[in-house]
Amino acid sequence: MLFFSYFKDLVGREVTVELKNDLAIRGTLHSVDQYLNIKLENTRVVDQDKYPHMLSVRNCFIRGSVVRYVQLPPEGVDIELLHDATRREARGG
Amino acid sequence: MASEEESAVKEPLDLIRLSLDERIYVKLRSDRELRGKLHAYDQHLNMILGDVEEIITTVEIDDETYEEIVRTTRRTVPFLFVRGDGVILVSPPLRTA
Amino acid sequence: MSWAGPEDIYLSTSLASYLDKKLLVLLRDGRKLLGILRSFDQFANAVLEGACERVIVGDLYCDIPLGLYVIRGENVVLIGELDLEKEELPPHMTRVSPAEIKGAQKAEREASDLKGTMRKRMEFLDLD
Numbered sequence A: 001m002l003f004f005s006y007f008k009d010l011v012g013r014e015v016t017v018e019l020k021n022d023l024a025i026r027g028t029l030h031s032v033d034q035y036l037n038i039k040l041e042n043t044r045v046v047d048q049d050k051y052p053h054m055l056s057v058r059n060c061f062i063r064g065s066v067v068r069y070v071q072l073p074p075e076g077v078d079i080e081l082l083h084d085a086t087r088r089e090a091r092g093g
Numbered sequence B: 001m002a003s004e005e006e007s008a009v010k011e012p013l014d015l016i017r018l019s020l021d022e023r024i025y026v027k028l029r030s031d032r033e034l035r036g037k038l039h040a041y042d043q044h045l046n047m048i049l050g051d052v053e054e055i056i057t058t059v060e061i062d063d064e065t066y067e068e069i070v071r072t073t074r075r076t077v078p079f080l081f082v083r084g085d086g087v088i089l090v091s092p093p094l095r096t097a
Numbered sequence C: 001m002s003w004a005g006p007e008d009i010y011l012s013t014s015l016a017s018y019l020d021k022k023l024l025v026l027l028r029d030g031r032k033l034l035g036i037l038r039s040f041d042q043f044a045n046a047v048l049e050g051a052c053e054r055v056i057v058g059d060l061y062c063d064i065p066l067g068l069y070v071i072r073g074e075n076v077v078l079i080g081e082l083d084l085e086k087e088e089l090p091p092h093m094t095r096v097s098p099a100e101i102k103g104a105q106k107a108e109r110e111a112s113d114l115k116g117t118m119r120k121r122m123e124f125l126d127l128d
Helices: A002-009 A079-090 B012-017 C006-011 C098-127
Strands: A014-019 A024-032 A038-045 A057-062 A067-071 B023-028 B032-041 B047-061 B068-082 B087-091 C022-027 C032-040 C046-057 C060-071 C076-082
Touching (some): A014 A038, B012 B032, C046 C098
Antiparallel strands (some): A014 A024, B023 B087, B032 B047
């Protein structure tokens, strides 16, 4: 639940989602669910020339299982909070 | 001094718990490696790393000589969420006794 | 499981906000399907009406009609809503016939196969 909660708090911020097929999409985090499926708004593909079919996509749903990374905005990372939440989760919280 | 409960290593993920706030090495699928400071993780090995360096190793075949060219590309990312299903191994920092 | 109310739908990852819209569905094998979303479930299984596959080879493309498709969620990478105000593809791309795109696909495949075969031959020579 740690990362589900974390991403819920990140809604409204700009992130870059990098997929396992190497496609990287930047956009505003609209929503997330327990599987870490993600919806992005105002999206743009980082390497537009390589993915011309994505040109007119402005909003999208990304299946959590195909995500490799999410680049996080530094202002959306509270290190102390993450440490505490991780220790709580490790204790079986 | 951490309490006994905090420092005991009984299962694999305990080693990762002890690496919180330390720089770790992560090997991922598709020839990717990360080094970064561990800020969060869960039982799936989803993680948040800080000050991350990623190294990607690619093998290309030269158009003329058909020789294999091994290339490594590096980049740095301030904060990265890493999905656990791509993780092959995690190496905690070396501790000197 | 309860149904999310209409307000929740727009704040959640539910595909409900994409119903009856023209979508691009990227699949795990790299295929790109276009169609109108008529139904979905919690696994991202999806029903596309008037589906077609958009095949792109270099600057050429072709939309091959498929009909009514039920897509298994596991194979979905991304579902994108198409902005109807915008061009779907960059202006330098040319639409060609299904026969032409299949020819271009074949040529592309053969070129990459050739690279692989040549490499294998080189390895063989190295051993000699």
